[in-house]
Amino acid sequence: MSTSLTEFCRAEIAALKDAKTWKKERVLEGPTGARVRVDGRDVLMLTSNNYLGFANHPRIVEAAKKALDRWGNGLGSVRFICGTQALHKELEATISKFFGTEDTILYMSCWNANEGLFAPLLGEEDGLLTDALNHASIIDGTRLCKAKRFVTPHGDLSALEKALQEAATLRRRLFITDGVFSMEGEIGPLGGFADLCEKYDTAFVVDDSHATGVLGKTGRGSAEEMGVMKRVTLFTSTLGKAMGSAAGGFTTGPAPVVDLLRQRSRTSLFSNALPPAVAAASLEAFRMLMEDPSPAHRVQKNALTFRTRMKAAGFKIPDGIHPIVPVIVGDTAKALAMSDALFQKGVYVSGFGFPVVPQGHARLRCQISAIHTEADLDEAVDAFVKVGKEFGAIA
Numbered sequence: 001m002s003t004s005l006t007e008f009c010r011a012e013i014a015a016l017k018d019a020k021t022w023k024k025e026r027v028l029e030g031p032t033g034a035r036v037r038v039d040g041r042d043v044l045m046l047t048s049n050n051y052l053g054f055a056n057h058p059r060i061v062e063a064a065k066k067a068l069d070r071w072g073n074g075l076g077s078v079r080f081i082c083g084t085q086a087l088h089k090e091l092e093a094t095i096s097k098f099f100g101t102e103d104t105i106l107y108m109s110c111w112n113a114n115e116g117l118f119a120p121l122l123g124e125e126d127g128l129l130t131d132a133l134n135h136a137s138i139i140d141g142t143r144l145c146k147a148k149r150f151v152t153p154h155g156d157l158s159a160l161e162k163a164l165q166e167a168a169t170l171r172r173r174l175f176i177t178d179g180v181f182s183m184e185g186e187i188g189p190l191g192g193f194a195d196l197c198e199k200y201d202t203a204f205v206v207d208d209s210h211a212t213g214v215l216g217k218t219g220r221g222s223a224e225e226m227g228v229m230k231r232v233t234l235f236t237s238t239l240g241k242a243m244g245s246a247a248g249g250f251t252t253g254p255a256p257v258v259d260l261l262r263q264r265s266r267t268s269l270f271s272n273a274l275p276p277a278v279a280a281a282s283l284e285a286f287r288m289l290m291e292d293p294s295p296a297h298r299v300q301k302n303a304l305t306f307r308t309r310m311k312a313a314g315f316k317i318p319d320g321i322h323p324i325v326p327v328i329v330g331d332t333a334k335a336l337a338m339s340d341a342l343f344q345k346g347v348y349v350s351g352f353g354f355p356v357v358p359q360g361h362a363r364l365r366c367q368i369s370a371i372h373t374e375a376d377l378d379e380a381v382d383a384f385v386k387v388g389k390e391f392g393a394i395a
């Protein structure tokens with residue numbers, strides 16, 4: 001038996017531990033919520049994508065339970081063989097209604113939606129333009145596509161225009177951006193992107209995983225927030241964050257595009273259908289938000305409150321409105337040590353360092369939820385102030 005692979009892994013693990021960048025897995029002893037039970041005690045959850053607090057909402061849990069009884073545990077199949085139930089069609093129709101689009105295709109995750117998006121739509125004669133800070137699933141998706149790739153510096157409209165000019169002679173063009181960049185909590189310049197895509201006859205795609213259900217007056221996301229809802233050709237997004245928090249993703253847009261994806265997108269064609277309980281829970285999440293957008297308003301308000309209090313306490317926080325609130329501390333080892341110290345004080349927040357973020361920009365990524373109370377936010381800020389002083393992050 002060859003031992004070279006395990007030896008390689010052992011050495012890599014040792015290097016990660018030496019650099020103090022080894023990521024610990026904490027084990028939750030119950031469901032997620034504003035507070036979670038870990039190591040036998042309750043801590044404030046400040047690092048989850050459960051933006052609306054739907055993950056363990058009674059209506060969502062009930063919808064999943066009922067779906068198990070009505071539709072069973074799974075289909076044992078991909079969608080196009082025998083894996084499509086009326087439930088999947090209803091969720092797709094509801095997502096289309098929510099976005100005001102013609103059609104939607106579900107995937108097991110937004111990772112799969114992104115990975116399966118480009119190759120069916122673009123070939124060698126086409127141009128695929130992508131923002132440099134886009135999510136890893138977009139980067140991997142672009143690698144599976146033969147189109148000429150243009151990676152444009154993050155949020156740089158003049159660089160994008162240059163790339164679009166260079167791509168102008170190609171047969172078709174598609175530009176994709178994250179709606180909200182997950183390490184920064186920053187909304188992309190969607191108005192400028194839309195202008196350029198229209199000027200250069202380019203499909204404009206927004207991955208709105210961190211904004212669906214979260215931003216905008218009715219929770220439609222970053223495009224609603226920026227007033228460009230009707231100017232986006234396609235949205236990809238996740239059901240694993242605000243909209244149920246379990247799993248699933250989708251691409252939504254013009255009917256012919258979605259229909260072709262159903263025929264050719266490999267991550268749909270060769271991967272099982274979304275489990276019924278997961279689909280039903282996300283369907284309920286969309287219904288709840290369409291009935292009453294107040295959870296989106298609450299998370300937006302909580303994000304502003306937390307941002308304002310943390311800035312007043314002296315922390316370095318990039319400007320913004322999103323419930324992802326990065327607290328920049330510089331060094332990776334310091335970010336991870338501060339995360340441990342906060343955990344000891346009852347606040348669960350993740351530290352991120354190089355290579356996930358640029359060298360010297362390590363951070364604690366706070367994520368605020370609609371179900372955090374004022375008292376929760378105060379408790380988090382108090383713990384940050386104590387730990388921040390201990391580590392010299394604030395005076």
Ligand SMILES: Cc1ncc(COP(=O)(O)O)c(C=O)c1O
Pocket residue numbers: 108109110111112114135137178180182207208209210237238239240247248249
């Ligand atoms: C921008 C973005 N796109 C895609 C994904 C992947 O989503 P999923 O968990 O549904 O695969 C994420 C998840 O972190 C994300 O932040």
